[in-house]
Amino acid sequence: MARSSITIGDVAAKAGVSRATVSRAFTRPDLLTAAVVEQVRRIADELGYVPNRIARALSTGRFGTIALLVPDIANPFFPPLIRAAQARADTLGYAVFLGDSDETPDREDRLLAKLAPQVDGFVVASPRLDEERIRFHAGQKPAVLINRDIAGVPRVLIDVRGGIEMAMTHLFGLGHRRIAYVSGPAASWANQQREQAAMAAARRFGIEELAIPAYRPTYEAGQAAAARLIAAGVSAAVAFDDIVAQGLVAGLSARGLVIPRDLSIVGFDDVLAATTYPPLTTIDAHCADAGAAAVALLLEIVETGERRDAALTIPTRLVQRDSTGPFTTEDAKPGRSASAGS
Amino acid sequence: MARSSITIGDVAAKAGVSRATVSRAFTRPDLLTAAVVEQVRRIADELGYVPNRIARALSTGRFGTIALLVPDIANPFFPPLIRAAQARADTLGYAVFLGDSDETPDREDRLLAKLAPQVDGFVVASPRLDEERIRFHAGQKPAVLINRDIAGVPRVLIDVRGGIEMAMTHLFGLGHRRIAYVSGPAASWANQQREQAAMAAARRFGIEELAIPAYRPTYEAGQAAAARLIAAGVSAAVAFDDIVAQGLVAGLSARGLVIPRDLSIVGFDDVLAATTYPPLTTIDAHCADAGAAAVALLLEIVETGERRDAALTIPTRLVQRDSTGPFTTEDAKPGRSASAGS
DNA sequence: TTGTAAGCGTTATCAC
DNA sequence: GTGATAACGCTTACAA
Numbered sequence: 001m002a003r004s005s006i007t008i009g010d011v012a013a014k015a016g017v018s019r020a021t022v023s024r025a026f027t028r029p030d031l032l033t034a035a036v037v038e039q040v041r042r043i044a045d046e047l048g049y050v051p052n053r054i055a056r057a058l059s060t061g062r063f064g065t066i067a068l069l070v071p072d073i074a075n076p077f078f079p080p081l082i083r084a085a086q087a088r089a090d091t092l093g094y095a096v097f098l099g100d101s102d103e104t105p106d107r108e109d110r111l112l113a114k115l116a117p118q119v120d121g122f123v124v125a126s127p128r129l130d131e132e133r134i135r136f137h138a139g140q141k142p143a144v145l146i147n148r149d150i151a152g153v154p155r156v157l158i159d160v161r162g163g164i165e166m167a168m169t170h171l172f173g174l175g176h177r178r179i180a181y182v183s184g185p186a187a188s189w190a191n192q193q194r195e196q197a198a199m200a201a202a203r204r205f206g207i208e209e210l211a212i213p214a215y216r217p218t219y220e221a222g223q224a225a226a227a228r229l230i231a232a233g234v235s236a237a238v239a240f241d242d243i244v245a246q247g248l249v250a251g252l253s254a255r256g257l258v259i260p261r262d263l264s265i266v267g268f269d270d271v272l273a274a275t276t277y278p279p280l281t282t283i284d285a286h287c288a289d290a291g292a293a294a295v296a297l298l299l300e301i302v303e304t305g306e307r308r309d310a311a312l313t314i315p316t317r318l319v320q321r322d323s324t325g326p327f328t329t330e331d332a333k334p335g336r337s338a339s340a341g342s
Numbered sequence: 343m344a345r346s347s348i349t350i351g352d353v354a355a356k357a358g359v360s361r362a363t364v365s366r367a368f369t370r371p372d373l374l375t376a377a378v379v380e381q382v383r384r385i386a387d388e389l390g391y392v393p394n395r396i397a398r399a400l401s402t403g404r405f406g407t408i409a410l411l412v413p414d415i416a417n418p419f420f421p422p423l424i425r426a427a428q429a430r431a432d433t434l435g436y437a438v439f440l441g442d443s444d445e446t447p448d449r450e451d452r453l454l455a456k457l458a459p460q461v462d463g464f465v466v467a468s469p470r471l472d473e474e475r476i477r478f479h480a481g482q483k484p485a486v487l488i489n490r491d492i493a494g495v496p497r498v499l500i501d502v503r504g505g506i507e508m509a510m511t512h513l514f515g516l517g518h519r520r521i522a523y524v525s526g527p528a529a530s531w532a533n534q535q536r537e538q539a540a541m542a543a544a545r546r547f548g549i550e551e552l553a554i555p556a557y558r559p560t561y562e563a564g565q566a567a568a569a570r571l572i573a574a575g576v577s578a579a580v581a582f583d584d585i586v587a588q589g590l591v592a593g594l595s596a597r598g599l600v601i602p603r604d605l606s607i608v609g610f611d612d613v614l615a616a617t618t619y620p621p622l623t624t625i626d627a628h629c630a631d632a633g634a635a636a637v638a639l640l641l642e643i644v645e646t647g648e649r650r651d652a653a654l655t656i657p658t659r660l661v662q663r664d665s666t667g668p669f670t671t672e673d674a675k676p677g678r679s680a681s682a683g684s
Numbered sequence: 685t686t687g688t689a690a691g692c693g694t695t696a697t698c699a700c
Numbered sequence: 701g702t703g704a705t706a707a708c709g710c711t712t713a714c715a716a
Binding site: 005050052053054055057058063065068072073074076078079080082083086087090095096097098099100102111113114115116117118219243246247250253273274275277 | 420421439440442456589
């Protein structure tokens with residue numbers, strides 16, 4: 001049984017017109033006499049009538065909703081993205097379902113299936129699902145991917161290569177010659193992109209290609225990787241993301257190294273702002289822009305109905321703060337006092 | 343026009359039963375012969391049939407969705423809460439709409455009105471709306487508040503008083519006698535609670551009631567408040583939240599003070615984990631628990647239909663890390679070298 | 685235990 | 701330009 005709200009019928013009765021006319025007064029006013037439209041609207045207001053979106057959805061097959069799926073809401077990369085996506089969708093008149101796959105392909109699959117019958121489309125950020133399943137879901141409902149490059153599926157990508165290049169150039173320009181990439185989850189598409197770009201840049205500069213694993217994209221993993229970084233005798237590192245970079249800085253500091261005097265660190269994403277000490281030099285991934293762009297693209301596809309193979313690239317930018325500095329011959333020589341005396 | 347998906351009719355035809363039977367196989371299997379249920383379900387699976395929630399909603403007036411409203415997704419307090427809320431809702435079979443009011447009462451009001459006709463209820467975290475409007479919306483659809491105490495509206499509260507008490511007792515026990523509360527937004531209900539509790543505790547200990555404003559709950563505001571803290575000559579402070587506390591630590595360090603040797607700082611919320619330097623002593627607000635509890639409470643109200651005046655309190659806990667230490671007579675005497683030499 | 689049929693509130697297709 | 705009327709896919713009395 002439905003709740004006792006005012007329906008199109010109530011308005012129609014009071015206005016002395018048919019329900020069809022009331023409907024048109026809201027959806028296709030151009031088909032009606034201006035006077036009728038105005039009168040119907042006035043009565044609707046009086047009665048406090050609001051079109052029932054559910055009934056409308058059942059009739060039109062359009063819901064006015066989209067779903068946004070992320071692997072982990074609590075990962076600092078996503079909140080700005082979610083926020084911007086939500087804001088854009090709201091502006092365009094859509095409501096957004098949020099789903100958290102908890103980094104699990106199966107849960108992502110389940111959420112996609114569960115939400116599909118009640119949304120006009122999906123934005124899937126950093127999908128964990130395999131290509132085949134993503135293709136399947138994208139075939140059922142319009143979908144836009146963020147941070148995953150699957151030909152044929154509309155997607156918004158971050159210019160990882162450009163960002164890494166800028167970071168490596170910055171470090172190389174400061175005199176560093178042993179530069180490591182501290183990697184995140186090996187299975188992560190984003191990590192693969194970043195690692196490849198870092199290795200390519202190293203090759204281009206003619207320096208050794210060094211990759212040091214942090215395994216997981218966490219502060220603790222970064223701390224633990226600090227020891228490996230020292231053992232490798234590098235003077236600079238580009239981390240998988242800001243969190244790993246922050247952990248690295250902490251782990252390095254705890255071992256008596258001073259950043260950036262002894263070692264330079266670059267993060268990725270710029271989601272920690274200047275809240276680390278020292279403020280982190282990082283690659284700004286404009287994740288908010290990515291969220292907004294993905295929603296805009298999705299809704300364009302939803303509303304025009306065309307199935308184009310779009311691939312938007314969001315530019316990155318190197319934000320120089322204080323975790324990087326010039327190479328000195330003292331670099332990577334741990335064991336000295338941690339005190340910051342002159 | 344609707345998309346050409348498999349409907350209840352397709353399943354009914356293939357199974358050789360009526361549509362009502364198929365419906366019952368999913369909603370009231372107890373009314374059917376076990377064999378029939380099994381057969382219908384099998385065929386439904388074969389066909390890939392999934393009940394259309396929109397059609398179901400139109401018929402039952404129940405949507406299987408709730409809306410979760412927050413003032414700012416990017417505020418670190420909310421992601422864990424959102425994550426837990428979403429997970430709990432998902433477990434209970436509900437999908438969740440996420441709304442961001444951008445700290446604006448009007449946007450919150452608009453979101454509430456917009457989402458109302460398509461959800462079974464609301465969870466509103468840290469509402470910015472005035473009491474009257476909240477009461478109005480809560481009268482239309484079941485709603486549970488987090489972090490706001492309005493009699494008659496079901497709510498989940500954080501045990502602020504207990505947490506602040508523990509923090510003040512901890513500090514007092516360490517020998518501190520000039521302890522300030524560094525406040526957040528004056529208009530924020532949460533801030534008022536925290537400030538009152540801090541002042542009450544100070545009174546209880548017979549020490550001066552000191553409140554120092556940070557105005558906004560940001561890292562920068564915390565940094566700026568550091569100067570006022572020094573000027574006030576305190577040896578310890580409890581901050582509005584972890585972000586302000588982090589800013590405070592940064593601002594204090596930049597002015598040559600060493601934490602916790604020169605000044606002890608306690609945060610609130612425990613959303614930064616141990617990622618600050620030094621790791622922050624803070625009051626764990628269990629915000630994830632609050633999110634999960636609010637959803638559980640809401641759905642209980644939605645499903646039983648009873649309109650009880652529940653007020654759950656989530657306990658807090660003091661997490662002692664390294665930003666607090668014993669009072670020394672050297673405290674709050676800025677101007678010395680910042681070097682950490684023994 | 686199962687089938688029939690009447691909604692749920694809209695929109696879309698025809699007529700007029 | 702406006703009004704009937706049939707969907708949309710499902711649930712649920714009421715019958716059988």
